[in-house]
Amino acid sequence: MRTDRPVTAPGGVPLLGHLPALLSRPLAFLDTLPGCGDPVRVRVGPREMYVVSAPELVQQVLADRAGYDRTGPLYAKIRAFLGNGLASCPRADHRRLRRIVQPAFQHALLPHYAAAMTDEAAALTAGWRAGQVVDVTHEAFRLTTAVAVRTLFSAGLEPRAAEALRGALDVLLRGIYRRVVLPAADLLPTPARRTYRRALATWHAGVAAIIADYRARGIDRGDVLSLLLAARDEDGRPLGERELADQVATLVLAGAETTSSALAWSLRLVAEHPDVERALHAEVDAGPAGAPARWQDLPQLPYTARVISETLRLYPPAWAISRTTTRPTELAGVRLPAGALVVCCLYLLQRRPELFPDPERFDPDRFAGEPPRGAYLPFGSGATRCLGDRFGLTEAALALATVAGRWRLRPAGTGPVRPVPRLVLSPGPQPMLLSGRVSGPAG
Template identity: 55%
Template sequence: MTSSGDTSPVAAHHPQCPHDRAGALAARAPGAWPLLGHLPQLCARPLSFLGGLPRYGDLVEVRLGRRRGFVVCRPELARQVLADDRTFDRVGPLHERVRAAMGNGLATCAHADHARQRPMVQPAFRQDRVRAYAPLMRQEIAAVLDGWQDGHVVDVVDEMFSLTTAVAVRTLFSHGLDATSARVLRDSLDVFLRGSYARALLPNLDRLPLPANRRYAAALAHWRAEVSRIIDRHRRAGTDGSDLLSALLAARDEEGRALTEQELHDQVAVLVLAGAETTSATLAWALHLLARAPDERARLHAEADTVLAGRTATWDDVQRLEHTTRVVRETLRLLPPAWLLPRTAVRDTELAGRRIPAGSIVAYSPYVVHRRSDLHQDADRFRPDRWRRGADGATQVPRGSFLAFGSGSTRCLGEGFALTEAVLALASIAARWELVPVKGKVRAAPRSVLCPRTLPMRLHRRTGRPAQSPASTSEA
């Protein structure tokens, strides 16, 4: 059990990092099992295992069965990997399995395809576009909050996913999502995300005649069918050209070529997945962290009262919601949805003074690098004010140490979209509701996106007096 001020799901197991230097050390992680390597730890308690790696070095070799992999534990090395996507590419059997499931979209494709796709997709996420999407975000946020009832217990994980899925579909296609489709999408993605993490660790798992494999195949089929259905409905209905899909349909590369039908399908699939799952996880974690930090929650409510006075937030409010923005960024530092991202070395190379053979898996973990005690004071504690800007415009977060959205040419295009949506939603919730956790442990689900397994909270309509939160514990 962690202390009431400690907001990390695995803080009790997170070591202090002794490395405070410019150089980098390579090492091997201890505790590998015969034949299995470190797979038992990565399957059972991945956050605890990864969180302990910095004590051994900045680049730590792990064993995935008989395969060898490397985990980058320092931001400088992570940025080096991300900057050289010709050497550290999204290729090999692992990424082929990901693309077979999710499609060859911007978040999954290899360097060659990424170089063509990114300039085509980028205009859809310009600031003027995000500003145009904000009213749709506001409508979906209001619809969810209007449906809440005082005193009811809701699973915040499901509620936030329903919200962000609705936002993703509205901004992509200019129309809403019916309840049946939303439920199919949620259930399918939940099975898919759990199964994809297991398949990344155990590549032969899908060959076994297991019930889990049948559920995974069915979920994937439902997911693909739903994406196709949504695209078809969009084309039949027509739009005014202000949505994301219209921007993708209008996109052309340097040679004047449009996205192919398969490329369009893949981009939509990845955008729905990324837009729904990662932002919903961020909101769920933020509400969890705030429930355990009464002072920060009070400040959030005070800001919402001052700026919003009970209404749903708009684009014009975002700049004034400074503390809300800091809460979102601190949540992304502590509990980044994209918590472990692999690359494959396509040629022999060197990293942290260590030879990396071609074909090796090299993974970086924002979860790990964000919690280094030599970079962040009270690294495992929820302190939104570390993001407060001083007179010089700098924060207490060292430059280049925040990797929740990646870095380099593969940095997430949807960063502005995601931050805007999260700030609008969190402030709007704070303006109207107090969410009190139901007593029990909150566990992180070991899957492709870091998210609570479940997060039951009781709704209290705000009357100016905060509700009392029972003690709760966290465990990954």
């Protein structure tokens, strides 16, 4: 076995390593990594991680569930908030949980969920006015959390409670990345820590109350929570109380922030690319004028789907999938100890010029055909591949088509978008000016 010493990324500072760069400008930092080595070692304070982005290495790590697991301090942090949810549980619990949760995402249920997506997209954009400046990142998040809450709990939540849960989730999602990369964030009694803890308590209490209400009424509401309550594992056991709450938290987190990030980036990219905007408008205008897009419209919206696919290539919400080595191993000739943090960086993978020529260019027509094998993995790969991929794609496409049918958006802020480091690659606040395209409130 050839064992090379791993190459360390340039630009680290004493003690903190690459942490300041990872916190303040993660994408610019990632852009310095290609050419350094694969894997390349990155230092985060006293810890180190190995970043991989070659398709065969990403594949090797994600396919080897026994050798690379969702364990270690990073996942311990994530579980402290999410609990032992399907998206963060170790291999030992994964098979059982996946069997239980999977039926809620079967294809036959999608039209049902899509109806909620159409309603929520229509409700959101109905409140918009021509000449108004909206933060599309915030609007996209409002949309996807509303859809998540509604498809999970259907009508079981009154608007005030839904709003409180959404607010708590926003605080948590902002706080969790800092806590993952900066463990000290939780040690000092700062106002930010108090806000975070209050949000965590609101979230746990809210979810527990919903579950208790469902149990008490014992009705099947045809939503995800009803399915999870009725689900049984191979031994005929239902999910325990805590397990159930953990899956709910996971599904909201895994579904809402990823999809909202995809939608917000796509709105921005379309606004910045007039040729893409024209093609998108032409496609949605061929459907019912100004009406919100529905499930049955999707076959007539192939270009819309390509815009979403290309957005997910340039800005994969799950920009980094992490694993921990369960035993000493070797990756591309580099020896890794047991317990090493390995990060599969989809952001770098999907921008490799040999896989996607002129990779920085936003070009939805790349997806007129199939992308090269192993080069495009916005939903991951292998046994833990995203369960909600079609859910997320459907939601983003319906929302993008609904917006494009009635509104033209133009960036209203000054300066470039600054991606905000959260667990998901979020575009940060994006003020955009609305102007109407057809008659109606748009004017």
